[in-house]
Amino acid sequence: MEKITSLQNPKIKDAARLHDRKERRETDLFLIEGYRELLRCVQAKQTIQTLFFCPEFFLGDNERSLMAQTGATLIECSKEVFAKLSYRDRPDGLIAVAPQLHRTLDDLATMLSKKKTAPFLVIAESIEKPGNLGTILRSCDAAGVDGVIVCDPTTDIHNPNVVRSSVGTLFTQFVVEAKSEETLRFLKQKGISIVAATPHAKLTFTKADFTGPLAIAVGTEQIGLTDAWMQKADIQVRIPMFGMADSLNVASATTLVLYEVIRQRTSP
Amino acid sequence: MEKITSLQNPKIKDAARLHDRKERRETDLFLIEGYRELLRCVQAKQTIQTLFFCPEFFLGDNERSLMAQTGATLIECSKEVFAKLSYRDRPDGLIAVAPQLHRTLDDLATMLSKKKTAPFLVIAESIEKPGNLGTILRSCDAAGVDGVIVCDPTTDIHNPNVVRSSVGTLFTQFVVEAKSEETLRFLKQKGISIVAATPHAKLTFTKADFTGPLAIAVGTEQIGLTDAWMQKADIQVRIPMFGMADSLNVASATTLVLYEVIRQRTSP
Numbered sequence: 396m397e398k399i400t401s402l403q404n405p406k407i408k409d410a411a412r413l414h415d416r417k418e419r420r421e422t423d424l425f426l427i428e429g430y431r432e433l434l435r436c437v438q439a440k441q442t443i444q445t446l447f448f449c450p451e452f453f454l455g456d457n458e459r460s461l462m463a464q465t466g467a468t469l470i471e472c473s474k475e476v477f478a479k480l481s482y483r484d485r486p487d488g489l490i491a492v493a494p495q496l497h498r499t500l501d502d503l504a505t506m507l508s509k510k511k512t513a514p515f516l517v518i519a520e521s522i523e524k525p526g527n528l529g530t531i532l533r534s535c536d537a538a539g540v541d542g543v544i545v546c547d548p549t550t551d552i553h554n555p556n557v558v559r560s561s562v563g564t565l566f567t568q569f570v571v572e573a574k575s576e577e578t579l580r581f582l583k584q585k586g587i588s589i590v591a592a593t594p595h596a597k598l599t600f601t602k603a604d605f606t607g608p609l610a611i612a613v614g615t616e617q618i619g620l621t622d623a624w625m626q627k628a629d630i631q632v633r634i635p636m637f638g639m640a641d642s643l644n645v646a647s648a649t650t651l652v653l654y655e656v657i658r659q660r661t662s663p
Numbered sequence: 664m665e666k667i668t669s670l671q672n673p674k675i676k677d678a679a680r681l682h683d684r685k686e687r688r689e690t691d692l693f694l695i696e697g698y699r700e701l702l703r704c705v706q707a708k709q710t711i712q713t714l715f716f717c718p719e720f721f722l723g724d725n726e727r728s729l730m731a732q733t734g735a736t737l738i739e740c741s742k743e744v745f746a747k748l749s750y751r752d753r754p755d756g757l758i759a760v761a762p763q764l765h766r767t768l769d770d771l772a773t774m775l776s777k778k779k780t781a782p783f784l785v786i787a788e789s790i791e792k793p794g795n796l797g798t799i800l801r802s803c804d805a806a807g808v809d810g811v812i813v814c815d816p817t818t819d820i821h822n823p824n825v826v827r828s829s830v831g832t833l834f835t836q837f838v839v840e841a842k843s844e845e846t847l848r849f850l851k852q853k854g855i856s857i858v859a860a861t862p863h864a865k866l867t868f869t870k871a872d873f874t875g876p877l878a879i880a881v882g883t884e885q886i887g888l889t890d891a892w893m894q895k896a897d898i899q900v901r902i903p904m905f906g907m908a909d910s911l912n913v914a915s916a917t918t919l920v921l922y923e924v925i926r927q928r929t930s931p
Binding site for chain 2: 435438526530533534535536537538539560562563564567568601634635636637638639640641642643644646647648650651654657658661662
């Protein structure tokens with residue numbers, strides 16, 4: 396098996412370049428770092444192309460069996476080389492290169508047509524911070540959301556920090572990247588109501604009716620949803636605030652609304 | 664007014680060192696960067712010692728009036744110097760040096776004795792990531808929590824990224840740093856029930872009774888609360904999970920429980 400010890404090795408240089416968005420777009424590849432993230436990628440049967448590993452960083456005993464399950468080309472790296480490729484403070488010895496995920500609204504429609512329950516979607520419009528987008532994906536997984544549509548992405552879903560903060564739920568979720576316009580048409584066509592949280596709404600989010608087909612829409616950290624979305628929202632709700640700052644982190648706010656949907660759908 | 668144009672200026676070097684925890688501890692000072700953060704600091708009447716500013720980075724028109732309200736020594740910096748001091752990608756031209764906040768459990772007891780409602784506290788045990796601790800503080804502000812006790816801190820509350828991700832709610836909140844042992848004694852003495860979220864609990868968090876005096880306790884990102892806390896928890900609750908990853912970000916989970924307390928206390 397190949398072992399790379401030089402920082403100048405072209406395979407390392409090519410992989411390291413995938414930290415950059417432009418490079419990801421041009422190659423249609425991205426990086427998946429970490430045991431938990433790779434595990435969920437394998438569970439979701441996503442293709443993995445190359446797997447760089449460094450046993451000196453392994454934290455447990457299951458790394459080699461996971462490596463075998465990936466079906467990827469395995470390349471061992473020296474500690475120094477692996478550290479260069481890693482974007483973590485404490486690497487765990489596994490970084491993969493994989494083809495990007497490209498699901499469409501048509502794919503989502505097909506998936507939803509097989510479900511028996513009312514659609515439960517999340518729209519993330521132009522979220523800026525990868526950590527927030529990843530945390531939203533993690534909450535969507537926990538809440539059992541059917542799918543997430545990332546609209547007009549500011550941060551692409553293949554950003555290494557999205558993968559990391561999603562703890563691999565990027566792979567367990569049905570994630571679509573799409574334009575706002577086509578997404579608005581899609582939702583209307585399917586009869587899915589848009590829910591928007593805004594400080595200007597009168598209705599408290601725990602008093603709204605969340606039992607029908609829903610898409611919870613959330614916008615940028617700075618300004619929230621754009622007018623295009625806010626004006627099309629069928630249900631506008633308010634999250635009550637009792638402090639001085641009058642604001643929640645976007646992922647926290649999303650999680651609140653998701654779990655209110657669950658509370659209403661599961662409570663007698 | 665003084666204007667600094669040299670990166671070697673000792674005032675800049677001293678301030679830049681406050682990015683480092685050891686330096687913060689030794690000097691008992693910390694950095695507050697950003698307009699919103701400083702505004703809340705001023706609103707909360709916290710002392711500010713020195714304010715470095717750089718008009719070229721200002722985003723609005725209110726910076727100078729805020730500067731005047733701080734009562735701090737004002738020091739203008741060149742763009743290059745300010746960028747060195749800043750820890751943000753997009754600095755907004757304001758960074759202050761202030762004495763650290765040191766509130767005690769006794770201070771908290773005095774504050775609570777003046778309240779007429781059932782105490783509503785949050786315990787954050789050994790949170791590792793500054794971003795998570797700051798996001799928790801932000802949710803605590805939104806939920807109108809009476810106070811936050813940061814126990815056995817892994818990340819100190821004066822970390823620049825706590826200030827940033829709290830969006831300044833570090834100042835609007837009553838935040839105490841304390842040892843777990845003394846905090847457990849304090850809560851017992853005051854008759855405040857400890858609520859812990861754990862996947863092992865049978866009771867769903869929306870079914871628990873959150874109307875009495877409460878402290879919501881949350882633990883590290885990796886392992887949650889330590890046994891010391893989990894065993895003393897009066898109410899153990901479960902957040903239902905419907906996905907493959909079976910986990911939420913610690914700040915998201917905290918926000919859910921805080922808003923369930925609010926829902927129960929404000930609903931008829």
